[in-house]
Amino acid sequence: MKSKILIIGACGQIGSELTFKLRELYGAENVIASDISYSNLDIVNSGIFEIVDAKNYASVKVCVEKYKIDTVYLMAAILSATGEKYPMKAWDLNMESLFHVLNLARAKFIKKVFWPSSIAVFGSTTPKEYTPQYTIMEPSTVYGITKQVGERWCEYYHNKYGVDVRSLRYPGIISWKTLPGGGTTDYAVEIYHKAITDGFYDCFLKEDTMLPMMFMDDAIKATVDIMATKKDNVKIRSSYNLAAISFTPKEVADSIKQHMPDFKMTYHPDYRQEIANSWPKSINDSYARQDWKWKHQFNLKDITQEMLFQLNKKYKASINESK
Ligand code: SER
Numbered sequence: 001m002k003s004k005i006l007i008i009g010a011c012g013q014i015g016s017e018l019t020f021k022l023r024e025l026y027g028a029e030n031v032i033a034s035d036i037s038y039s040n041l042d043i044v045n046s047g048i049f050e051i052v053d054a055k056n057y058a059s060v061k062v063c064v065e066k067y068k069i070d071t072v073y074l075m076a077a078i079l080s081a082t083g084e085k086y087p088m089k090a091w092d093l094n095m096e097s098l099f100h101v102l103n104l105a106r107a108k109f110i111k112k113v114f115w116p117s118s119i120a121v122f123g124s125t126t127p128k129e130y131t132p133q134y135t136i137m138e139p140s141t142v143y144g145i146t147k148q149v150g151e152r153w154c155e156y157y158h159n160k161y162g163v164d165v166r167s168l169r170y171p172g173i174i175s176w177k178t179l180p181g182g183g184t185t186d187y188a189v190e191i192y193h194k195a196i197t198d199g200f201y202d203c204f205l206k207e208d209t210m211l212p213m214m215f216m217d218d219a220i221k222a223t224v225d226i227m228a229t230k231k232d233n234v235k236i237r238s239s240y241n242l243a244a245i246s247f248t249p250k251e252v253a254d255s256i257k258q259h260m261p262d263f264k265m266t267y268h269p270d271y272r273q274e275i276a277n278s279w280p281k282s283i284n285d286s287y288a289r290q291d292w293k294w295k296h297q298f299n300l301k302d303i304t305q306e307m308l309f310q311l312n313k314k315y316k317a318s319i320n321e322s323k
Helices: 013-026 057-066 080-085 087-106 142-161 187-197 216-228 249-257 272-277 286-291 300-322
Strands: 005-008 031-035 049-051 071-074 112-114 164-166 168-170 172-174 200-203 211-215 245-247 264-267
Touching: 005 013, 005 057, 013 031, 013 071, 013 216, 057 087, 071 087, 071 216, 080 087, 080 142, 080 272, 087 112, 087 142, 087 164, 112 216, 142 164, 168 216, 172 187, 172 216, 187 200, 187 249, 187 300, 200 249, 211 216, 211 300, 249 264, 249 300
Parallel strands: 005 031, 005 071, 031 049, 071 112, 112 164, 172 211, 200 264
Antiparallel strands: 211 245
16 A cells, blocks of 8 residues: 655645655655645645644644545744744644644554754754764754754654654755745845845854755755665664755855855844854764765755756746736
């Protein structure tokens, strides 16, 4: 029998691209996209779509039963910057949704769960360079707290109830199809949009703020790979460190200037600087590379080339459409 997949939070930055990829790999009829609203029409109109409220156990369960789902990707979350504005909302969404999915797996309605964690699980007392898998973790954002607690619960559900839950600590993800929302690493996406529309970007982080980053294609590959690998290969059931590259805002600006010499950047750090300061500069992901053969592909030069190319095409197409 073919696996039936449900993506919760399919309209978001990672959820949307994951939906497209999973439909391509496993057949559109086997991949059900869901979200709290119809906020991404490309997703809503390109396959099966359901409204699911991740905070509501019954809402998730009804959808799981309706389509005989066996695998859930829980991509709904409030990220770091928005979480600082609405701490209780972030706590409620990020934790309740995880419990609902873990409990559905514990009750054997579903067999397999993917749940993303983040570099936000680390804090200012964590070693910053080449941060190890096992290290001090004292997250200072509500988002980071939810992810760290969530990791503990994932491991607990695996050890106690045999739940097959798999997880990755995503770094900042760069993509051109869907905008990110409410994160601290979002500057690394906005900068490409603004370079094309305005030739100028005012950055909310300082020029030398080094953070771990990854191109969407690599993030999707890691997600698909960890879910496809044999159960025994997944030795870490909290969440795997995952890395590709690290760069600063100035380095992105310089790489854009290679293509657009007139591009200008200014820096006005806001509350997100403090969040970025508490996170690692680079990540040691040797367990992922060892256990299920993770390997990234895209460096900053590749990312800049692809982002500028795709976004140029997208903006030109939308100008033509509005004519
Ligand atoms: N991209 C996320 C954020 O900035 C980190 O996981 O909040």
